[in-house]
Amino acid sequence: MSHQATCYSCSKHFEGYPCCHRQWKHPGHCSFVHGYSRSFTFWFKAKTLDENGFVVDFSRFQDLEKQLKEHFDHTFLVNKDDPFLSHWEELHSKKALDLRIMENVGMEYTSELIWGWANSLLFQRDFGRTCCYRVKASENNFNSAFFELIPDWFESI
Numbered sequence: 001m002s003h004q005a006t007c008y009s010c011s012k013h014f015e016g017y018p019c020c021h022r023q024w025k026h027p028g029h030c031s032f033v034h035g036y037s038r039s040f041t042f043w044f045k046a047k048t049l050d051e052n053g054f055v056v057d058f059s060r061f062q063d064l065e066k067q068l069k070e071h072f073d074h075t076f077l078v079n080k081d082d083p084f085l086s087h088w089e090e091l092h093s094k095k096a097l098d099l100r101i102m103e104n105v106g107m108e109y110t111s112e113l114i115w116g117w118a119n120s121l122l123f124q125r126d127f128g129r130t131c132c133y134r135v136k137a138s139e140n141n142f143n144s145a146f147f148e149l150i151p152d153w154f155e156s157i
Contacts, residue, residue, distance in 0.1 A: 015039035017072035021105035036139035043134035107145035
């Protein structure tokens with residue numbers, strides 16, 4: 001008999017977060033303001049199932065959904081080093097756009113950011129029984145980025 005650790009997994013998909021951004025350093029058309037309806041898929045692990053036989057209870061993700069909605073629903077995402085930042089902030093103050101300043105607005109950084117949100121929630125709620133080990137952030141059906149990492153605290157439990 002193998003001595004491999006048992007691990008269960010599942011995924012949850014969220015979609016319908018229309019927002020816009022720009023990659024101001026890009027030499028091509030990505031430097032212009034443009035938008036997508038972003039979607040996100042999270043993959044979860046657990047060494048044991050909960051009292052309902054679940055890895056995670058999908059009905060308990062209201063806080064994560066709220067965080068996704070507040071950050072990505074009808075918002076304008078901009079890098080913190082965007083040279084027009086003061087202009088975007090002025091437009092935000094005039095309620096012309098709903099500004100979110102990020103380290104980087106790309107899907108790669110976005111996937112890492114929301115991976116952290118999911119793991120913060122899971123650690124507080126499940127005390128290390130579960131973790132998010134992979135996130136897919138998509139700007140459309142053709143372009144996606146992934147972030148994969150098992151948190152240290154999950155491995156040590």
